[in-house]
Amino acid sequence: MTTERVIEAAGVRKNYKGGTDGAGLNGFDLEVTAGTVTGLLGPNGAGKTTAVRILSTLLELDSGTATIAGFDVRRQGAEVRRRIGLVGQYAAVDEVLTGRQNLVMFGRLNHLRNHKSRADELLERFSLTEAADQAVSKYSGGMRRRLDLAASLIVAPRVLFVDEPTTGLDPAGRMEVWSAVRQLVDGGTTVLLTTQYLEEADQLANRISMLKEGKVVAEGTPDELKTQLGSDWLDLVLTDPADVPRVVELAGPLADGEIRVQDVRVSVPVKDRTKALVAMANSLHEAKIEPEDLTLRRPTLDEVFLHLTGDAA
Amino acid sequence: MTGLGWALADSWTIARRTLLHWRMQPGLVLFNWFFPVLMLLLFGGLLGGAMESPEGSSYYELLVPGIFALSMLFGLEGTMTAVTTDVSKGVTDRFRSLPMSSAAVVLGRCIADMLDSVVTLVVLAATGLALGWRWHEGLPSALAAFGLLLLLRFALLWVGIFIGLTVKNAQSVTMVQVLVWPVGFLSSTFVATSTMPAWLGTIAQWNPLSATATAARALFGNPDPSATATWIGTHAGLAALIAPAVLIAVFLPLSAHRYRTLSR
Numbered sequence: 001m002t003t004e005r006v007i008e009a010a011g012v013r014k015n016y017k018g019g020t021d022g023a024g025l026n027g028f029d030l031e032v033t034a035g036t037v038t039g040l041l042g043p044n045g046a047g048k049t050t051a052v053r054i055l056s057t058l059l060e061l062d063s064g065t066a067t068i069a070g071f072d073v074r075r076q077g078a079e080v081r082r083r084i085g086l087v088g089q090y091a092a093v094d095e096v097l098t099g100r101q102n103l104v105m106f107g108r109l110n111h112l113r114n115h116k117s118r119a120d121e122l123l124e125r126f127s128l129t130e131a132a133d134q135a136v137s138k139y140s141g142g143m144r145r146r147l148d149l150a151a152s153l154i155v156a157p158r159v160l161f162v163d164e165p166t167t168g169l170d171p172a173g174r175m176e177v178w179s180a181v182r183q184l185v186d187g188g189t190t191v192l193l194t195t196q197y198l199e200e201a202d203q204l205a206n207r208i209s210m211l212k213e214g215k216v217v218a219e220g221t222p223d224e225l226k227t228q229l230g231s232d233w234l235d236l237v238l239t240d241p242a243d244v245p246r247v248v249e250l251a252g253p254l255a256d257g258e259i260r261v262q263d264v265r266v267s268v269p270v271k272d273r274t275k276a277l278v279a280m281a282n283s284l285h286e287a288k289i290e291p292e293d294l295t296l297r298r299p300t301l302d303e304v305f306l307h308l309t310g311d312a313a
Numbered sequence: 314m315t316g317l318g319w320a321l322a323d324s325w326t327i328a329r330r331t332l333l334h335w336r337m338q339p340g341l342v343l344f345n346w347f348f349p350v351l352m353l354l355l356f357g358g359l360l361g362g363a364m365e366s367p368e369g370s371s372y373y374e375l376l377v378p379g380i381f382a383l384s385m386l387f388g389l390e391g392t393m394t395a396v397t398t399d400v401s402k403g404v405t406d407r408f409r410s411l412p413m414s415s416a417a418v419v420l421g422r423c424i425a426d427m428l429d430s431v432v433t434l435v436v437l438a439a440t441g442l443a444l445g446w447r448w449h450e451g452l453p454s455a456l457a458a459f460g461l462l463l464l465l466r467f468a469l470l471w472v473g474i475f476i477g478l479t480v481k482n483a484q485s486v487t488m489v490q491v492l493v494w495p496v497g498f499l500s501s502t503f504v505a506t507s508t509m510p511a512w513l514g515t516i517a518q519w520n521p522l523s524a525t526a527t528a529a530r531a532l533f534g535n536p537d538p539s540a541t542a543t544w545i546g547t548h549a550g551l552a553a554l555i556a557p558a559v560l561i562a563v564f565l566p567l568s569a570h571r572y573r574t575l576s577r
Contacts, residue, residue: 086410092403108326109413
């Protein structure tokens with residue numbers, strides 16, 4: 001695999017006058033390697049959309065530098081636009097037109113000669129052939145998103161920006177979009193995905209940058225982030241709620257932090273994974289408590305995320 | 314293809330999109346074309362009997378060119394709604410992220426809306442002719458009148474694009490839709506400004522809509538007492554050229570700037 005950097009941003013700042021229009025960026029850094037999916041993860045107002053809009057030349061940065069495939073977003077906007085695709089937060093397609101009419105129109109605007117056959121290809125690839133001649137207003141949410149993705153892929157872009165692709169979709173629609181994004185990645189497209197759903201980033205991204213108040217506060221593969229920021233957990237599910245205090249007492253010496261109790265579920269943060277598991281199993285056996293479930297797990301990205309966004313608050 | 318060639322090709326692609334909308338939603342576009350006809354029939358029927366027409370002519374001689382001008386003003390709403398919808402749905406952002414000519418988005422809208430206005434005028438004129446309205450100064454003169462009307466539409470189009478790019482939501486569009494009415498009424502559309510109190514007549518005659526309506530009547534040879542009642546009335550022909558030119562000079566650069574700096 002090459003290690004060519006297709007997205008590079010350093011010290012990008014953007015302040016909104018008036019404030020409420022969008023979240024600013026406050027020294028935003030990002031490096032994305034060709035052929036990877038990078039998840040830009042953060043709560044509402046962290047600046048995810050602002051970052052995407054700056055990188056896709058829709059918004060001007062105040063200071064700092066950003067390049068796409070080596071082209072400066074500020075000075076070489078036309079070159080950048082020739083190499084990117086953008087899927088915004090709303091399915092940016094014409095609802096009155098049919099799916100095919102949309103793709104043909106965007107094909108023409110991309111100055112593509114074979115826009116008709118390209119439209120057919122993309123409809124096929126995103127399983128929209130059957131609905132191709134229906135007005136988009138009759139499409140489901142997931143179908144609109146797929147058409148939106150298809151429209152951004154008319155000219156195979158070097159970099160595809162996908163801004164919160166599943167916001168407002170039902171679980172079925174979400175699955176459809178996820179599988180469409182996975183297909184792209186298999187095709188070698190570099191994707192920058194913003195999301196506020198940790199599960200989505202965990203599912204789709206090779207690398208995750210966590211954004212908070214316009215700045216990247218942590219960066220790495222999902223596994224690295226989990227290891228770096230948070231201990232492993234020993235989860236116990238008990239059959240009898242009366243056993244909970246006794247189990248908490250037994251787990252006390254093993255815990256590396258605060259033990260969490262929720263109904264009959266006891267979660268114990270542990271450092272030495274195997275040793276803790278064996279010790280816990282032995283203690284339970286001696287106390288003659290038979291748990292419904294006893295598992296060792298990595299922290300979820302939710303826990304990492306809360307840990308990160310919680311401490312400076 | 315050259316840069317200019319692509320700009321024209323892209324503009325036509327954007328204009329075609331509106332033509333496809335007409336094909337996909339024929340009911341809506343027919344309603345838009347026949348709404349001015351409805352106004353013509355409604356006001357002709359309601360007010361025609363009570364109107365004291367000069368030289369014993371039919372009220373339609375005054376009203377038809379007035380409704381022509383009014384329909385040019387109504388066109389503003391369509392432009393504005395289309396532009397605002399595209400901005401709010403992210404379609405404009407998609408266009409802006411494409412390697413297409415950046416002038417094409419507004420130029421394409423321009424072409425489509427001018428075509429729409431031509432159809433509106435043809436439908437209205439056909440209805441007018443059926444109701445007894447005539448032009449009396451020959452075809453070239455009548456075509457010049459239609460030219461003035463389309464010039465007004467072209468000027469208002471840039472007002473519509475500017476407002477459409479500036480307002481944030483559909484509610485603001487509704488507000489403009491309501492404001493169109495007093496602007497339409499305070500003019501020589503329905504009655505000659507000479508029948509109004511002198512001060513009001515003067516204000517109404519300064520309305521660019523009146524300038525175009527009065528100038529068009531002169532070119533059609535339809536009697537309009539507004540043409541002699543006030544100083545601005547006697548200069549309606551000139552005003553019908555200057556007022557749109559001023560609107561274009563102000564709103565075309567404003568719209569272009571607004572489009573380039575959208576969401577900045």
